[in-house]
Amino acid sequence: MKLIAKTFHGLEGVLAEELEGIGAKEVKAVNRAVEFEGDKEILYKANLQLRTAIRILLPIHHFTAKNDQELYDEVKKFDWSTIMSVHETLAIDPVVFSEIFTHSQYVALKMKDAIVDQFREKEGKRPSVDVENPSIRLVIHLAKEKATISLDSSGDSLHKRGYRTGHHKAPLNEVLAAGMVMLSGWDKKMPLIDPMCGSGTILMEAVMLAKNYPPGLHKKSFGFMGWKDYDKKLWNKVVDEAKEKITHPRLRIFGSDANIKAIDVARESALQFRFNRDISFSVTSFERLEPVYPKGMIIMNPLRRTFDERQRHC
Structure with missing residues (x-):
């Protein structure tokens, strides 16, 4: 599967080397991200072991939209029941660079409306939004007319290692x-x-x-743990293997x-x-x-x- 690791400007090359080190294929550095291919094990390793990644995304839907109605219609074309159930919660993070869509939160709202309307029409119920701790976190990236919707496999940003206590404000991520x-x-x-x-x-x-030492070792939950195909046995294997390599x-x-x-x-x-x-x-x-x-x-x-x-x- 094709995946995207997000990072900061200037760290794309370092992140690409990290990805190659965990076995990722077709690694390609782009602006503030690195595209790569890998299976579920690589996805898990990326979240656990990458030091210069902010989050790992799995693109699931690509389309073009010239206005808010086209955006709504294109989002609604995707079968969201393959991703989540009506009983689960969702959150949407918009990343927008477009003269057509000038308000990122409005993009997120239209996308949310399309998803919940689809569930309501099919099942008579709709999933709820939970911006703090959703079952499924989605990211929509809009550049001009081109849109990509991705599943966020990381949940909270991967920079949160777990050692900051919150008592001291640190300016360095x-x-x-x-x-x-x-x-x-x-x-x-x-x-x-x-x-x-x-x-x-x-x-x-x-x-x-x-x-x-794996930077994600103390992270209690990841976005992929709420996915339908989450493999707990495989995740435990990835964690155990990483622990064995600590020196x-x-x-x-x-x-x-x-x-x-x-x-x-x-x-x-x-x-x-x-x-x-x-x-x-x-x-x-x-x-x-x-x-x-x-x-x-x-x-x-x-x-x-x-x-x-x-x-x-x-």
């Missing part, structure tokens, strides 16, 4: 942090330091990369920050994933930091200081 580490050329044996580590996102991603190398990873609260949050995150022995934290300003080793690598987000200063003045 986990996917971006992972991409920074992977693009840096860090060889995992070299000492690594983030002298403005904040809540430790870059360092957490570095440890997971060094250990071959425990000796790491020299350090994080420092002048903000003691940020360091407390970083330590808590590391403890949650049992990485507390892999990362050494200290409360030290960038100007007073003295390197532990004569040679190593620095990866940092210098914009974090600006972010913290803005927060203090808000």
Whole structure:
């Protein structure tokens, strides 16, 4: 089946390499995404193991629409009973780049109307919408007149690894942090330091990369778990195989920050994933930091200081 992995601009090449590494075929980098082919096992692996993917989509319906009525009619042509039942809930995420359709939420509304009207006409009942925790999450991508509807296999964005506690606002997305580490050329044996580590996102991603630790291992649910063809046995196999590949190398990873609260949050995150022995934290300003080793690598987000200063003045 043909699949799409979404990512940030600039990370398409890294994501393509990741996909090839898990066995995906016909891998092709496009704008902010990578198209690929794979079976159900590859779909599961992509959600569990990819570090630079935001979500994995399965396109199910392509069409063109020049106005809202054509949009409604084309959506209604698809047999939605093959995807969900009337007793399940749905959510629709619109991505619109069109001079014809200028309001993305209106596109989502017309699509929703077409789906629920089809169920009502066939079964006398309609499925409900649940934007927070739907059984089925759909994405409609509209570029000018061309539309693609996809099943979202990820559910919540894949950047949500599970180590952020919510006590500290971090300006750096986990996917971006992972991409920074992977693009840096860090060889995992070299000492690594983030002298403005904040809540430790870059360092957490570095440890997971060094250990071959699946970034989705702590994610409790994925969108594909609500699909009719969900194979729990296969999913458990994919998870078990990924766990067996986790390694425990000796790491020299350090994080420092002048903000003691940020360091407390970083330590808590590391403890949650049992990485507390892999990362050494200290409360030290960038100007007073003295390197532990004569040679190593620095990866940092210098914009974090600006972010913290803005927060203090808000």
